[in-house]
Amino acid sequence: MSQAPMNTPHGFSEADIHALRAHGIELFAGRLIFAAQPPMDEDAIAAVQAHCAGPLPPALLALWRQTAGGRLDYNLSVEVTTSEGPRIEAVSWCELFYNGSDFYRDLQGWIENEEEQAWETAEDAGEEWSGKLAYLPIGGFEYCDRIYAVTSPGAPDDGGMLAWKMGLPPAWAPALTEDAVATFAPSLLAAFACLALHGDPLASNGEYGAGSELLAYLDTCRSNGLPAPLADALLAFYLRARIDWRALLQAGTLPAHPYAVRVALRHAVEQDDAALLRHIHASGARLDGLVAGGDNALQHARFLKKTSAITALEGLM
Known part of the structure; x- marks a missing residue:
């Protein structure tokens, strides 16, 4: 590839x-979109704007003028507050909705669904609905996770990005058992910055996780003529989103990066790695923060029945 x-x-x-x-x-806001659609034309953008209570965020306009939608393959963790307290939830943001897609990715279909829900909610409350959406659905995963752009003039989070996650039946506890929502970024650009890789997709040994679909897509692109040097450069760009907690731990700076601490602790627990847990503790990182759902590292270890991790954490916390 040329310089x-x-x-x-x-x-x-x-x-x-x-x-x-x-x-x-x-490539948009430091992240990679694949199976990307052509840009959205101005008439289509205006049609979406007509459904909204306030102006579309500038970054969303920039995105749609570059691509109408496509697929993402990153991890996204969002802190939500439920009736039982705060939780860290994995939100699946693997689709950017666009017109003309199938049901689960269809932008206009989700807009109509939101309008129907808003009208029913207002009717149940005996109120008159304005006919305009304060929250525009722009992505997510099927029917269980959605990302919204806030278009509510005067609201503190106007222009921000909101995540909604559907709760599971009570029998699935300690998983999320009630619907949860949180504004997790002040803008679309900040929301894209929240998209990360918690592990190294190249070292996944074929296990499904963030990166597996993108790697398969890149293999197809290579087969269809994408030059190898460009594909390699693109992969290096994609991997910049990886949370490299190992490097931070080695450098002695892990405690200054709470997100990386959470990823490291969850990895150590799930691998039942007592030595790693002791190393993280020795670095000065706190062990009592949430790592999964409403659980800290010790609670997560007990849930997974990771005996070495349980013993180590009981002695450290």
Whole structure:
């Protein structure tokens, strides 16, 4: 791949961006969108705007003028508050809705669903609905996880990004058993920055997780003519989103990165790695924060019956 001028998007040349686009790949706000659709035209954008209570966020307009939607393959953790207290929930944001997609990814279909729900809610409350959406659904996963752009003039979170996650039946506890919602980023750009990789997809040994679908897509692109150097550069770009807690731990700076501490603790518990837990503790990192749902590391270890982790954490906490 030729050297890219410093002022090109993401360090890729215009020729590179054109080549990636031919394979359905777009780069936006430091993250990778695949199976990307063509840009949304201005008439379609105006049609969406007509459904909203306030103006569409500028970054969302920029996204749609680049691509109408597609797929994402990252981890997203959101702190929510439920009737039982705060929780850390994994939210599946693997789709960016677009017009003309199938049911679960159809932007207009989700808009109509939200309008129906808003009208029914207002009717049940004996109120008149304004006919405009304060929360515009733009992505998520099937019917259980959704991401909304807030378009509510005057609201503290106007322009922000909201995550909604459907609760499971009570028998599934300690999993989330009630619907939860939280504004997790002040803008779409900040929301994209929250998309991360908790592990290394190249070291997953074929296990399904964040990165597996993107790697398969890249293999297909290579087979269909994407130059190997460009594919390698794209993969390196994608992996920049990885939470490299091991490097932080080695450098002695892990405690300054609470998100990385959470990822490291969860990994250590799930691998039943007592030595790693002691190393994390020796670094000065706190062990009592939430790591999964409403559980801290010790509670998570007890739930998973990880005996070595339980013994280590009982002695450290």
